[in-house]
Amino acid sequence: xxxxxxxxxxxxxxxxxxxxxxxxxxxxxxxxxxxxxxxxxxxxxxxxxxxxxxxxxxxxxxxxxxxxxxxxxxxxxxxxxxxxxxxxxxxxxxxxxxxxxxxxxxxxxxxxxxxxxxxxxxxxxxxxxxxxxxxxxxxxxxxxxxxxxxxxxxxxxxxxxxxxxxxxxxxxxxxxxxxxxxxxxxxxxxxxxxxxxxxxxxxxxxxxxxxxxxxxxxxxxxxxxxxxxxxxxxxxxxxxxxxxxxxxxxxxxxxxxxxxxxxxxxxxxxxxxxxxxxxxxxxxxxxxxxxxxxxxxxxxxxxxxxxxxxxxxxxxxxxxxxxxxxxxxxxxxxxxxxxxxxxxxxxxxxxxxxxxxxxxxxxxxxxxxxxxxxxxxxxxxxxxxxxxxxxxxxxxxxxxxxxxxxxxxxxxxxxxxxxxxxxxxxxxxxxxxxxxxxxxxxxxxxxxxxxxxxxxxxxxxxxxxxxxxxxxxxxxxxxxxxxxxxxxxxxxxxxxxxxxx
Amino acid sequence: xxxxxxxxxxxxxxxxxxxxxxxxxxxxxxxxxxxxxxxxxxxxxxxxxxxxxxxxxxxxxxxxxxxxxxxxxxxxxxxxxxxxxxxxxxxxxxxxxxxxxxxxxxxxxxxxxxxxxxxxxxxxxxxxxxxxxxxxxxxxxxxxxxxxxxxxxxxxxxxxxxxxxxxxxxxxxxxxxxxxxxxxxxxxxxxxxxxxxxxxxxxxxxxxxxxxxxxxxxxxxxxxxxxxxxxxxxxxxxxxxxxxxxxxxxxxxxxxxxxxxxxxxxxxxxxxxxxxxxxxxxxxxxxxxxxxxxxxxxxxxxxxxxxxxxxxxxxxxxxxxxxxxxxxx
Numbered sequence: 113x114x115x116x117x118x119x120x121x122x123x124x125x126x127x128x129x130x131x132x133x134x135x136x137x138x139x140x141x142x143x144x145x146x147x148x149x150x151x152x153x154x155x156x157x158x159x160x161x162x163x164x165x166x167x168x169x170x171x172x173x174x175x176x177x178x179x180x181x182x183x184x185x186x187x188x189x190x191x192x193x194x195x196x197x198x199x200x201x202x203x204x205x206x207x208x209x210x211x212x213x214x215x216x217x218x219x220x221x222x223x224x225x226x227x228x229x230x231x232x233x234x235x236x237x238x239x240x241x242x243x244x245x246x247x248x249x250x251x252x253x254x255x256x257x258x259x260x261x262x263x264x265x266x267x268x269x270x271x272x273x274x275x276x277x278x279x280x281x282x283x284x285x286x287x288x289x290x291x292x293x294x295x296x297x298x299x300x301x302x303x304x305x306x307x308x309x310x311x312x313x314x315x316x317x318x319x320x321x322x323x324x325x326x327x328x329x330x331x332x333x334x335x336x337x338x339x340x341x342x343x344x345x346x347x348x349x350x351x352x353x354x355x356x357x358x359x360x361x362x363x364x365x366x367x368x369x370x371x372x373x374x375x376x377x378x379x380x381x382x383x384x385x386x387x388x389x390x391x392x393x394x395x396x397x398x399x400x401x402x403x404x405x406x407x408x409x410x411x412x413x414x415x416x417x418x419x420x421x422x423x424x425x426x427x428x429x430x431x432x433x434x435x436x437x438x439x440x441x442x443x444x445x446x447x448x449x450x451x452x453x454x455x456x457x458x459x460x461x462x463x464x465x466x467x468x469x470x471x472x473x474x475x476x477x478x479x480x481x482x483x484x485x486x487x488x489x490x491x492x493x494x495x496x497x498x499x500x501x502x503x504x505x506x507x508x509x510x511x512x513x514x515x516x517x518x519x520x521x522x523x524x525x526x527x528x529x530x531x532x533x534x535x536x537x538x539x540x541x542x543x544x545x546x547x548x549x550x551x552x553x554x555x556x557x558x559x560x561x562x563x564x565x566x567x568x569x570x571x572x573x574x575x576x577x578x579x580x581x582x583x584x585x586x587x588x589x590x591x592x593x594x595x596x597x598x599x600x601x602x603x604x605x606x607x608x609x610x611x612x613x
Numbered sequence: 614x615x616x617x618x619x620x621x622x623x624x625x626x627x628x629x630x631x632x633x634x635x636x637x638x639x640x641x642x643x644x645x646x647x648x649x650x651x652x653x654x655x656x657x658x659x660x661x662x663x664x665x666x667x668x669x670x671x672x673x674x675x676x677x678x679x680x681x682x683x684x685x686x687x688x689x690x691x692x693x694x695x696x697x698x699x700x701x702x703x704x705x706x707x708x709x710x711x712x713x714x715x716x717x718x719x720x721x722x723x724x725x726x727x728x729x730x731x732x733x734x735x736x737x738x739x740x741x742x743x744x745x746x747x748x749x750x751x752x753x754x755x756x757x758x759x760x761x762x763x764x765x766x767x768x769x770x771x772x773x774x775x776x777x778x779x780x781x782x783x784x785x786x787x788x789x790x791x792x793x794x795x796x797x798x799x800x801x802x803x804x805x806x807x808x809x810x811x812x813x814x815x816x817x818x819x820x821x822x823x824x825x826x827x828x829x830x831x832x833x834x835x836x837x838x839x840x841x842x843x844x845x846x847x848x849x850x851x852x853x854x855x856x857x858x859x860x861x862x863x864x865x866x867x868x869x870x871x872x873x874x875x876x877x878x879x880x881x882x883x884x885x886x887x888x889x890x891x892x893x894x895x896x897x898x899x900x901x902x903x904x905x906x907x908x909x910x911x912x913x914x915x916x917x918x919x920x921x922x923x924x925x926x927x928x929x930x931x932x933x934x935x936x937x938x939x940x941x942x
Contacts, residue, residue: 437630486731488676489738539740543703544802597631599618607626608616609824610893 118595125588132581141182141228146574149387151227152184153321155359158220159369161377163213168373170208170219173317173362177234181359182226189220202234203364217374225359238337239314239365242307251295254288259309269311269338270352276305277334277350299332299347312337314365316344319381321357326382330361330368421454423576426586428453428563435562437593440600441555444536449559451526456564458524464564467507467522468530468557474503475534476541483538497531625895627886632862636900640779640861641882648858649880653697653751655858662857664850665876667868668754672697676737679730686711686729691755694729696736696748704741706732709755709768719768719790756876759869765807765839767791767831772798772878773809773841773867775848776888776896780855781906781915782848783899783923785809786891787839791821792831800887805829807836808892812924814844820890837927845916847875852912854880892925899923 136142141150159170174197177183188195193208208219247255262279266272280289280298292301299315306313317330334345344354362368371377428450435441443449456464478499482492504522511519533556541549566572575582599607621628627636648654659666670692671685686692690711696704706729708716715723733750735741742748758770765771766789775785786806793803800806805826808817816839819826828835841847851865854877864884867875889895902922910918 440629486727486734489735489740539703595634597628597634599621599626599628600630603626603628604615604618604621606823607621607624607890608614609820610626610890610895611616611620611624 115595118591122588122591125584125591129581129584129586129588132584133579136579136581138230141226141230142578144575146570152386152388153181153225153227153359154222154384154386155225155319155321156220156222156382157379158218158382159208159371159377159379161217161371161374163210163215163217163374165214166212166373168208168210168213168217168371170372170374170377171367171370172206172208172219172221172379173364173366173368174204174206174221175223175225175359175361176202176204178360178363179354180227180229180356182228184224184226186221186223188222193219201364202237203362203366213373229356236342236363238312238342241310241312242304245304245308251292254291255305255308258286258288258292259305263309269336270343272309272311273302273306273313273334273336273343273345274350274352276309277302277345277347281348281350299334302334302347306334306336315347316360316365317362317368318344319359319361319383320355321359321383321385323383323385326380328381328383330379330381333358335363420573420577421457423580423583424457424567424573425450425454426583426590427567427572427576430586430590431563431566432559433590433593435559437596438600440602441559442552443556443559444533444540444552445529445556448529448533449556450563451529452556452560453563453567455525456560457568459521460518461561461564463518463521465557465561467519467525468560470507471500471503471522471525471530472534472537472553475500475530476538479534479538483542493531493535496534497528500527500531500534621895625897625899626889627896627900629886632886633883636778636862637883641863642859645859646882649860649863649882651697651749652695652699652879653749655877655880656751656753658857659877662853664853664857665873666753667693667756667870667876667878670752670754672752673733673737673750676734679733679737682730682733683726685752689754692752693755694732694736694750694752696741697751698742698746698748699736704732704736707755707770720792756868757871759842759871761842762839762869764832764834765789765829765836767829770798770868773847773869773875774884774888775851775865775867776884777851777855777863777865778900778903779861779906779908780852780910780912781903782811782851782919783903784888784892784894784896785811785814785848786888787816787841789829791829793821800885800891805836806887806891807839808888808894808925809839809841810923810925810927811848812920814841814847815839816927817925818891818893818928820887823887823890842869843874845920848916848919849912850875850877852915856912893928894925 137144143150155175157172159172161168161170170193174186175181175183188206190208192213193210195209196207198205198207206221258276258279262272262275266275278284279286280293280302285293296304303313303315313334313336316333316335318333319328319330322328332347334347336343336345343352344358345352369377369379429447432443432447432449436443436446452464452468455468458464459467475496479492479496482495485492487495504525504527507522508520511517511522537549537553540552648658653672656666656669670689673679673682673685691707691709693708694706699705707719708724708729709719710717712723715725716729717723736748736750739747756770762771765787768790771787771789773785773787775782777783786808788798788800789805789807790798791803791805798804800820803822805819805821807819809815810817816836819828819836821830826836847867847869851867854863854865855861858880860880860882862882862884864881866878866881868878870876886896899922906918
């Protein structure tokens with residue numbers, strides 16, 4: 113009988129589980145520990161314009177995930193306007209529309225951005241080279257000479273761009289440059305010249321992030337392509353490179369803001385930064401709709417809270433499997449300790465232990481009386497259930513009267529499970545005496561406490577909730593444990609007399 | 614207090630996990646479990662295969678039928694009420710005799726008819742059955758047990774557990790009830806387990822609560838002289854259970870009746886490991902040897918093989934009175 117398929121399955125589960133988890137850590141920046149802090153920027157764009165009384169269409173560029181930043185959330189405030197988000201060719205835009213508007217209008221767009229230094233930049237396709245550039249005399253000769261001069265002093269596209277921009281700088285400005293600048297603006301002029309020299313380039317708009325700044329405007333940068341690579345150049349200084357705090361707002365060479373039916377339009381930005389726990393930052397992450405990023409975080413908050421508990425159950429079950437298979441502890445009811453541990457999470461440990469012992473002890477006394485009534489089993493267990501509910505109600509009221517609010521959490525205990533526990537313990541007491549009750553009851557309680565400690569660990573909660581791949585790893589572990597033929601820890605004591613002769 | 618896994622392995626001791634995966638999981642087809650988990654089925658099947666079992670007084674299958682208990686028990690001196698699907702000796706009620714309308718347990722405790730009816734009712738509602746499913750109460754006659762063994766037991770009937778692997782009897786022990794075990798012959802309840810030599814049926818060593826014993830805790834009788842009469846018949850009976858059930862790893866519980874000889878009491882598809890303690894030896898080597906044997910060997914040949922290969926010498930000090938029990942005939 114070959115065990116190969118079994119080990120293949122286990123290996124597959126392990127690889128898939130670890131792979132999924134690592135993918136979530138690397139691609140989505142989900143940290144391994146819950147304590148890590150992440151920097152988050154909150155950027156607000158305010159669009160101002162005067163409407164002329166007719167239909168208005170406002171079209172604004174929006175930032176997308178990029179090198180150094182990941183979009184967490186975005187909100188808009190635009191009363192009365194219709195709003196839609198468009199995406200074409202990697203460029204995201206928001207369109208506000210209204211049938212009739214007059215006077216000064218304000219539209220707000222707020223976004224939260226996670227600072228993610230390691231995030232990979234998305235693929236950027238170079239713009240097509242413009243071939244239709246025509247100059248009027250005498251600008252054509254000036255342009256040709258400027259290009260010629262920079263070309264001779266450069267080795268590739270990037271150095272060419274740098275030399276070209278420097279020629280328009282204050283120190284080296286020659287006659288040709290001055291002539292061209294009288295006719296054209298610096299940014300578009302540079303893009304024109306670069307294109308004419310066969311170097312794809314475009315003008316992009318970026319925002320320099322500084323904490324607490326208000327009424328900021330976008331700065332223009334020249335994006336120069338050299339095959340697969342690209343670089344940003346400051347059009348004023350020719351400095352190459354992207355500052356760490358530069359957020360590219362518009363990067364496809366289109367207008368940042370277009371308003372139809374309005375005048376005096378402008379957009380200004382305010383920004384704030386703050387640190388927040390990584391786990392919370394992850395939770396705010398916009399769910400990307402791919403299978404690999406499949407995550408509980410795409411559910412509504414209420415269901416997320418539910419899943420936080422559900423995903424812990426395998427951990428509790430693993431504790432039970434370990435204690436039973438590797439240690440050999442006896443419990444009353446296989447997974448009853450997991451349910452008790454779940455109740456402990458709600459009640460806290462000490463309150464939970466006291467509550468559990470109180471309920472079971474009182475329940476055993478009452479169950480003992482019920483056994484004299486000669487009832488059918490189902491009826492008797494039902495009677496125990498009602499008794500347990502009565503005990504829980506009584507304790508809740510009493511603890512509340514005495515000002516012990518912790519006592520109220522006793523209602524989190526699974527009543528039907530408790531009733532069956534009482535029934536089983538009672539039978540055990542009758543048949544095998546109080547010692548077995550102590551062994552099995554103690555074993556169950558010990559298992560429940562260990563399961564509680566495991567499930568209530570902040571790191572375990574973080575890992576199980578944020579990495580669904582961990583469930584596959586748990587599955588693989590449990591499959592492996594199910595294959596263990598060695599001795600249990602307690603058997604080393606049980607069988608000791610045999611080895612003594 | 615603790616020993617090392619290495620030492621246990623040297624002794625050939627089998628742990629719970631190994632038993633479950635390597636033997637029960639591999640040799641016991643789950644489809645066949647009902648045959649042994651339902652004592653009524655076992656009994657009927659045994660009758661079909663000519664294996665002797667204690668006489669059946671009757672069965673109670675419905676709560677309504679509980680009222681007929683009195684009539685059913687009328688005229689019987691001693692009897693045993695057990696759940697057909699019980700496990701681990703749970704729910705077995707032994708009544709030694711009836712006295713002035715009171716039912717007397719081996720311990721001397723007296724029960725009324727009401728107690729009996731409640732017990733039967735509990736059995737029917739599944740209190741003692743695996744998984745709590747509704748059950749049937751089986752009432753069978755008390756065995757007239759062989760008085761030659763009475764010095765070795767306190768109250769209840771001693772039974773003999775034989776582990777049958779692929780039809781070969783591999784290890785045996787006698788379970789002697791004690792005051793601590795309330796007349797029941799379950800080791801974890803405090804019965805004394807005495808390892809038996811497969812070749813001869815004589816005692817090898819004794820344990821109670823997993824600790825070595827040389828005498829019976831209640832009667833004080835030493836265990837060295839214990840010798841089971843009709844040993845070969847008993848082994849044949851046990852070996853025959855393999856053909857009867859098809860289960861490869863089987864615990865057979867036998868009793869010795871004064872008049873009828875060895876009888877099959879019940880079968881167990883998940884026999885416990887305490888038998889290794891009683892024998893002071895692990896099962897591993899014997900099971901490995903059997904695994905190397907071919908299939909399709911007749912029961913007589915299997916018993917002979919086991920008697921030849923699994924012979925052991927007693928570890929108990931033999932006292933002056935040797936062999937108080939002798940083979941009849």
